[in-house]
Amino acid sequence: MIAGVVFLWRGDAYLAGIVAGALFLNMFIAGLSGVLIPFTLRALKADPATSSAVFLTTVTDIAAYMGLATRFLSLLDKN
Numbered sequence: 675m676i677a678g679v680v681f682l683w684r685g686d687a688y689l690a691g692i693v694a695g696a697l698f699l700n701m702f703i704a705g706l707s708g709v710l711i712p713f714t715l716r717a718l719k720a721d722p723a724t725s726s727a728v729f730l731t732t733v734t735d736i737a738a739y740m741g742l743a744t745r746f747l748s749l750l751d752k753n
Contacts, residue, residue: 676693676694676697677690677691677693677694677697678690680693692746692747692749695746696738696739696746699738700734700737700738700739703733703734703737703738704730704733704734704738707729707730707733707734708726708730711726711729711730711733712726715729
């Protein structure tokens with residue numbers, strides 16, 4: 675839906691694809707991290723309920739938005 679708005683607003687299908695891909699990968703990384711981080715913290719004898727949110731937010735922000743969107747946007751032609 676957001677990619678559709680980007681396409682209607684900017685008229686650029688490639689940019690809309692970048693936005694859609696970045697959002698999809700962000701949700702995938704967040705879901706995967708949301709499962710793995712609590713298990714890892716439990717294995718390290720830490721309380722997952724108190725620490726998971728901080729690590730999950732950090733991993734999601736760094737990996738998805740800063741890493742993926744920046745990487746994809748660098749491929750976009752600058753007219």
